[in-house]
Amino acid sequence: MAEPAFVSSPGARPLSELLTAAEPLDLDERHELVRAAQVLIEQLYVHLPLKRAMHAVDPVQRLRLLDRRLAGISERRFHDELLSIFTTLRDLHTNYVLPQPFAGMTAVLPFRIESYWDGDVQRYVVTGVTDATDAPPFGVGVDVTHWNGIPIERAVALNGERNAGSNIDARLARGLASLTQRPIGRLAAPDEEWVDVTFVADGTTHEQRFLWQVMQPPPSPAGDAPSQLTDPLGGAHGIDVLVEEIRRVQKLLFAPAAMAVERRAADPAAPPPDLQTISTLPHALEFRTVAAPQGDAGYLRIRTFRPGAPLAAWVDEVMRILALLPQEGLIIDVRGNGGGTIPAGEWLLQLLTPRRIEPERLHFISTPLTLKFTSLPGSFLAPWSRSIAESVETGAMFSAGLPISPEYPDLCNRVGQVYHGPAVLITDALCYSTTDIFAAGFQDHEIGPVIGTSANTGAGGANVWEYAELLEAMPGELRPLPAGASMRVAMRRCVRVGKRAGDLLEDLGVASDRIHRMTRRDVLEDNVDLITAAAQALTDRPPRAFTAQVTPADGGVDLLLRTTGLDRIDLLVDGRPRDTLDVTDGDHTLHVALASPTPHALELRGFFAGEIAARRTLPSDG
Numbered sequence: 001m002a003e004p005a006f007v008s009s010p011g012a013r014p015l016s017e018l019l020t021a022a023e024p025l026d027l028d029e030r031h032e033l034v035r036a037a038q039v040l041i042e043q044l045y046v047h048l049p050l051k052r053a054m055h056a057v058d059p060v061q062r063l064r065l066l067d068r069r070l071a072g073i074s075e076r077r078f079h080d081e082l083l084s085i086f087t088t089l090r091d092l093h094t095n096y097v098l099p100q101p102f103a104g105m106t107a108v109l110p111f112r113i114e115s116y117w118d119g120d121v122q123r124y125v126v127t128g129v130t131d132a133t134d135a136p137p138f139g140v141g142v143d144v145t146h147w148n149g150i151p152i153e154r155a156v157a158l159n160g161e162r163n164a165g166s167n168i169d170a171r172l173a174r175g176l177a178s179l180t181q182r183p184i185g186r187l188a189a190p191d192e193e194w195v196d197v198t199f200v201a202d203g204t205t206h207e208q209r210f211l212w213q214v215m216q217p218p219p220s221p222a223g224d225a226p227s228q229l230t231d232p233l234g235g236a237h238g239i240d241v242l243v244e245e246i247r248r249v250q251k252l253l254f255a256p257a258a259m260a261v262e263r264r265a266a267d268p269a270a271p272p273p274d275l276q277t278i279s280t281l282p283h284a285l286e287f288r289t290v291a292a293p294q295g296d297a298g299y300l301r302i303r304t305f306r307p308g309a310p311l312a313a314w315v316d317e318v319m320r321i322l323a324l325l326p327q328e329g330l331i332i333d334v335r336g337n338g339g340g341t342i343p344a345g346e347w348l349l350q351l352l353t354p355r356r357i358e359p360e361r362l363h364f365i366s367t368p369l370t371l372k373f374t375s376l377p378g379s380f381l382a383p384w385s386r387s388i389a390e391s392v393e394t395g396a397m398f399s400a401g402l403p404i405s406p407e408y409p410d411l412c413n414r415v416g417q418v419y420h421g422p423a424v425l426i427t428d429a430l431c432y433s434t435t436d437i438f439a440a441g442f443q444d445h446e447i448g449p450v451i452g453t454s455a456n457t458g459a460g461g462a463n464v465w466e467y468a469e470l471l472e473a474m475p476g477e478l479r480p481l482p483a484g485a486s487m488r489v490a491m492r493r494c495v496r497v498g499k500r501a502g503d504l505l506e507d508l509g510v511a512s513d514r515i516h517r518m519t520r521r522d523v524l525e526d527n528v529d530l531i532t533a534a535a536q537a538l539t540d541r542p543p544r545a546f547t548a549q550v551t552p553a554d555g556g557v558d559l560l561l562r563t564t565g566l567d568r569i570d571l572l573v574d575g576r577p578r579d580t581l582d583v584t585d586g587d588h589t590l591h592v593a594l595a596s597p598t599p600h601a602l603e604l605r606g607f608f609a610g611e612i613a614a615r616r617t618l619p620s621d622g
Contacts, residue, residue, distance in 0.1 A: 003364075005202050010617065011068070012108070012213040012214065012215040013213060013214060013215075013581045014211065014212070014213055014214075015190065015192050015193060015195070015211075015212040015213060015214050015521050016108050017175065017214075018101060018102075018105065018184075019076075020578075021101055022101055022102065023100075023483070024075045025075065025078070025099070025401050025482060025483060027070060027071060029483060030070045030078055030345065030539070031067060031070065032479060032481065032482055033082065033481060033482065033485055034063055034066055034067045034070070034082070034362075035097075036467070036478065036479065036481055036487060036591050037063055037082065037085070037086075037096065037487065038060065038063045038064070038067075039369070039478065040467070040470075040487055040489045041059050041060060041063070041089075041094070041177060041489070042060045042093075043368070043369035044365070044369055044370060044465075044470070044489050044491060045089075045094060045365070045369045045374075045489050045490060045491075046363065046364060046365045046398070046462060046490050046491055046492060046493045047089070047091060047329070047393060047462065047490055047493060047506055048060075048365065049365075049397060050506060050507065051089050051090065051091065051196070054090075054507055055089070055090055056089065057089065059085050059086075059088060059089060059479070060212075060333075060384065062085045062088075063085060063402040063455065066078075066081055066085070067083070067363070070308065078213050079098055079102075079188070080188050080240075080425070083096055083098075083186075083187070083188050084506040085190070086164065087163070087164045089164060090164050090165065090166040090507070091164055091166065091460070091462075091490055091506070092163075092164050092165070092166075092240040092242060092243070092432055092433075092458070092460055092488040093238075093240070093433065093460055093464040093489070094164075094385060094464075094488060094489050094490050095164075095186055095241070095242070095445055095487065096186075096485070096487055096489045097177055097185050097186055097485060097487065097488070098184070098185045098186075098461050098485060099482065099483030099485040100483060100485045102185045103147040103185040103484055103486070104185055104216050105184055105185060105214050105215070105216055106181055106182060106183045106214065106215060106216070106217060106245060106246075106249045107181075107182045107184050107189060107190055107212050107213070107214050108180070108181050108182075108184075108212070108213055108214070108215055108249060108253065108317070108553065109180040109195060109212065109279075110129060110130040110132065110133040110210060110253070110410070111126050111128060111129045111130070111133065111138075111180060111210070112126070112127055112128035112129075112175065112180055112181070112250055112253075112254055113125065113126055113127065113144055113152075113179060113180060114127045114176070114518075114523040115156075115176060115518065115523075116517075116518045116519055116520045116522060116523050117517040118520070118568065122153065122601050123143055123520075124144045124145075124152045124153070124156070124176075125143050125144070125520065125523060125524065126139065126140055126141065126142050126144060126199070126526060127140060127523050128250070128253070128254035129254070130253050130254065131256070135208050135210075135378075136195070136259070137202065137204075137206060138199060138201070138206070138208045139200040139201075140524070141201075141524060142201045143199060143467075144197055144198070144199045144202045145198050145199060145200060145205070146196075146197070146198035147195065147196075147197060147198075148192065148194065148195055149609065154505070155179070156172060156175045156176045156179060157171075157172060157175060158175070158254075159176075159178060159179050160172045160173075160174060160175025160176075160544070161175070162175070162178075162187060162188060163175055163178060163187065163242075164461070165429070165458060165459075165505065166458070166459040166506065166507045166509075167429075167456055167458075167459055168515065169429035169454040169455055169456055170429045170430075170432075170456070170457075170458045170459060170509075171493065172429070172587060173428065173429035173430050173454065173458070174242075174243070174429075174430070177243065177246050177430065178242075178246060180280070181246050181249050181250055182244065182246075183242055183245040183255070183492070184214070186241070186242050186245070187242070190212050192212070193212055194209050194210060194211045194212060194372045195209070195210050195212070196208070196209050197210060199210075201505035214607045215248040215249070216244070217248045217252050218248075218252070220244070220248060220304075220306065220308070221262050221266050221283045221284060221308050222247065222405065225237055225306065225340075225341060225470070227469050228246065228284065228463075228465065228469055229472060229473055231345050232379075232380045232404060232405055233341075233404060233405060233408070233411075234310070234311055234341060234343070235341070236341055236342040236343060236404050236463055236466060237340075237341065237463065237464045237465070237466070238305075238339045238340065238341065238342040238345070238433040238434035238437060238460070238462070238463055239305075239306065239338055239339040239340050239341075239432075239433050239434060239464065240338035240432035240433055240458065240460060241337055241338070241488070242338070243336065243338035243432060244304065244306075244338045247303070247336060247338070249303075249486065258282070258284075259363055261273070261278065261282045262282050265278075265280065265281075265282050265283075266501055267325075270489075275314065275320075276324065279317060279321060280317055281307060281308060281314070281317055283303065283304065283308060283310060284301060284302065284304045284305075284306065284308065284317070285300070285301070285303070285309060285317065285321060285591045286300075286301040286303070286304050287299060287301070287321045287324070287325060288537060289325065289326055290309065290331065290531050292328070292329055292535035292536075292538055292539075293536060293538075293539050294327065294328055294329065294538065294539055294543070295326065295328050295329075296326040296328065297325075297326055297328060297329035297330065297331060297489070297535050297538060298325025298326050298327075298329065298330045298331065298515060299325075299330075299331045299333065299531065300318075300321060300322075300325070300330065300331070300332070300333070301334075302332065302334050302337055302339055303336070303337060304338065304339075304340050305337065305339055305340030305341055305344040305345045305373070305397075305434040305435060305438070306340035306341065306538045307340070307341065308499060311343055311344060311347060313612050314347075315347050315348065315351070316342055317417060318343075318348055318351065319351060319415070319418050321420045322351065322418055324419070324530060326421075327419070327420065327421050327543075327545060328421050328538075328543065329421050329422050329423070329424075329535070329538035329541075330352075330419055330421055330422070330423040330424075330538075331423075331424055331426065331531065331534045331535065331538070332423060332425050332426070332439065332442075333425075333426040333432065333437065333527075333534075334425065334427055334431055334435050335426055335427060335428040335430065335453065336428065336430045336431075337430070337431055337432075337435040338430065338431075338432050338433065339432050339433030339434035339435050339436070339437075339458045339460065339541060340433075340437065341434060342404065342434050342435050342437060342463060343408070343411070343412075344434065345434040345435065345437050345438035345441070346359050346360070346412055346437060346438065346441055347411065347412055347415075347437065349412070349438070349441045349442065349447070350412055350413050350414075350415055350416055350417065350420045351415065351416075351417060351419055352417065352419055352423050352442075352447050353417055353445050353447045354417050354605065354612045354613060354614050354615035355445050355446070355612070356413055357403070357409075357412040357445060358409070358412075358442065358444075358445075358495075358497040358498065359403050359408055359409055359412050360403075360437055360440065360441070360442075360494045360495060360497060360505075361397040361401030361403060361494070361495050361497070362375040362401060362402060362403070362404065362463055362489065362492035362493065362494060362497060363399050363400070363401045363403060363492060363493050363495065364384050364388060364398065364399040364492055365397065365398055366387075366388045366396055366397060366398060366399055367388075368390035369474075370384075370388055370399070370491075371385060371388045371389055372471075372474070372477070373473065373474060374388060375389075375398075376474075379473075380405065383402050383406070384399045386400075387399045387400035391524065396551060398493070401495055404463075408592075414529060415617075416603075416615055416616070416617045417614065417615040417616065420543070420544045420545055420614045421543070421544055421545065421547045422448060422538045422541030422543065422544065423440060423447055423448040423541075424449050424450075424451055424534050424537045424541075425442045425443075425447075425448060425449070425451065425454045425537055426451050426452070426453070426516075426530065426534055427439050427450055427451070427453070427454075427457050427510065428452060428453045428454050428457070429453075429456065429457065429458055430458055431457040431458050431510075432457070432458035432459075432460040433458075433460040433461075433462070433464070433508075433608070435457065435458075435505065435511060436458065436459065436460050436461060436505050436510060437461070437494060437505065439457055439510040440494075440496050440500075440505055440510050441497075443500075443513070444496055444497050444498030444499065444500055444561075445498060446498075448512075448541060449513040449514060449537055449540070449541075450512050450513045451512065451513065451514045451516055451530075451533065451534055451537060452511075452512025452513075452514070452515055452516070453515070453516055453530070454515070454516050455507040455511065455512055455513055455515060456510065456512065457509040457510045458509060458510070459505060459506060459507050459508055459509030459510075459601040460505065460506065461493055461494040461495075461504055461505025461506035461507075461508075461509075462490035462491070462492060462493050462494060462506060463490070463491055463492040463494070463507075464488050464490050464491065465488065465489055465491045466486070466488055467481060467486050467487040467488065467489075468486070470489075477581070490506075493506060494506075495533050498514070514537065516529075516530055516534075518530065530543045536597055538575045542565050542613075543564055543565050544564060544565040544566070544606075544613060545562065545563065545565065546561075546562070546563055546564075546566065546604070546606050546614040546616055547561070547562045547616075548560070548561050548604055548611075548616050548618060549600070550618060550619075553591060555593050555594065556574060556591060556593040556594040557591075557592050557602075558589060558590070558591050558592075558596065559571075559589065559590045559591075559592060559597050560587065560588075561581075561583070561587065561588045561589070561590065561600075561604070562586070562587050562588075563583050563584075563585060563586070563588065563614075564585050565585070565608060565613065565614075566583055566585075566606040566607065566608055566610075566613060566614060567582065567584070567607065567608050567609070568580060568581070568582055568583060568602070568606070568607040569581045569583055569588070569590075569604055569605070569606055569607075570605045570607070571590065571591065571602065571603070571604060572602070572603040572604075572605070573600055573601070573602060574600050574601050575601070575603070578592065579592070580592035599619050600619070601619065602617070602618050602619070603615070603616070603617050604616045604617075604618075
């Protein structure tokens with residue numbers, strides 16, 4: 001066997017060194033952690049009835065038993081058991097985060113593996129290695145067959161069971177993602193200190209040993225999200241932090257050029273980027289033009305819904321990008337996106353459809369503690385408290401379903417449609433939380449087909465709260481956690497709208513309208529077959545185009561309209577119907593008389609065969 005290969009990354013050190021450096025918790029500290037978990041799961045966790053039914057688990061009883069047996073188990077066994085209890089919930093929103101020195105640390109191997117389909121056989125290939133890895137013939141493009149002597153597909157499945165994915169696709173996807181990069185603050189550390197990898201290169205089977213090391217990746221440029229207590233919209237968390245941590249460390253190891261772009265974007269002294277090709281938020285947004293059967297199409301990759309900017313600036317940046325891309329068709333790719341801020345996802349839907357966006361509704365579980373939480377003086381959660389209080393009489397298990405805030409539905413429709421061509425969405429089983437919500441809204445508002453590389457998204461349907469936020473709101477009910485440990489809990493569940501109104505996202509996710517099995521060319525050649533399939537799907541949608549140019553004129557304005565795929569335009573001025581015009585493909589003019597020179601809101605609604613198909617809003621001053 002070849003000598004072990006090492007990760008040579010700043011701050012990396014052997015996994016064994018970290019494990020032996022950990023300070024043990026005393027018995028009182030263990031009790032504090034277990035009892036905090038009991039409060040969160042038994043009194044605040046919104047999905048507890050669902051999880052008990054769907055996964056046949058009783059986390060509350062397991063916590064009671066653990067609390068009785070704390071004195072007789074080792075430090076590592078304690079953490080593993082507490083992690084296991086949370087994992088059996090199959091909920092990536094609801095986590096136990098280990099204390100120092102594990103928090104924020106990731107165990108890494110110097111390569112990444114992805115899967116592809118060869119006919120009906122799923123294979124596993126190395127798609128990234130660190131610059132410092134020197135272990136020929138091991139490298140990008142070799143097929144991995146065994147992992148410590150275990151067939152690779154079985155090793156992925158076993159590792160998937162250590163993850164909290166709520167469906168088989170999600171567990172397998174997370175089992176593969178964390179096979180070589182594993183955040184050990186949220187997942188149990190590897191049992192082994194090294195890995196023996198069997199692979200095929202140039203038709204010959206080889207074996208190579210790699211040592212586990214640990215490192216702490218730099219923080220995301222998005223920074224920490226604001227607290228939901230101080231910013232109900234910007235702080236409405238909906239994120240799988242685990243997949244975000246894996247994405248960040250893989251970017252550091254295998255995409256140093258992308259990390260350099262992020263650093264330059266965050267450096268006020270750096271030369272400005274070429275905004276025709278690079279986003280002002282490069283950690284989150286990438287875009288380019290791709291070939292499609294009907295001509296060029298736009299491709300927008302949304303890596304995360306953590307904007308790192310005010311929500312209005314986030315929407316403005318996406319609008320800027322959409323204006324740069326071809327208008328004949330749009331491919332939106334959210335694979336691997338663990339979510340972020342719920343409005344950062346839902347606010348984008350309005351840009352893609354003439355329909356009014358109906359945001360998902362949020363429910364609390366009805367318990368004495370959620371009643372106290374929603375009834376705090378001055379709390380923005382007060383609209384939920386009445387229905388929770390009524391549950392004493394009605395026996396309702398959940399509160400009423402309400403939007404994030406009373407003004408939220410209008411905010412989800414304030415800008416309106418800006419992209420009028422057909423659109424498709426690409427998802428995978430790593431899509432979670434806000435990304436689930438975005439994909440559900442895309443499907444529920446019939447914006448376009450959802451093309452999945454797996455049958456379902458990751459199925460995370462909730463608004464998650466950090467323990468620190470809950471402690472700040474209810475210091476009398478909760479106590480600080482010892483040694484820097486932390487927890488998160490799904491507090492408000494999401495339900496869908498439209499034709500699937502009332503359906504849960506949790507555990508079900510968004511089912512793909514079409515499934516594309518990733519090919520070897522996809523994983524090694526920048527998704528070439530996947531993008532071709534998505535571009536082909538655009539041809540199934542009717543072509544649309546709708547532009548409007550405003551020119552001041554005596555007594556009002558003149559509009560120059562250019563339409564494709566529409567047969568009627570209706571004009572509204574300040575929300576009131578004013579005129580209608582039958583159209584065909586091409587240019588059209590319309591004079592709009594205005595009673596005063598003050599700005600007016602003009603809304604143009606385009607129809608085809610009696611159904612609304614396009615919408616534009618613009619001020620009368622252009």
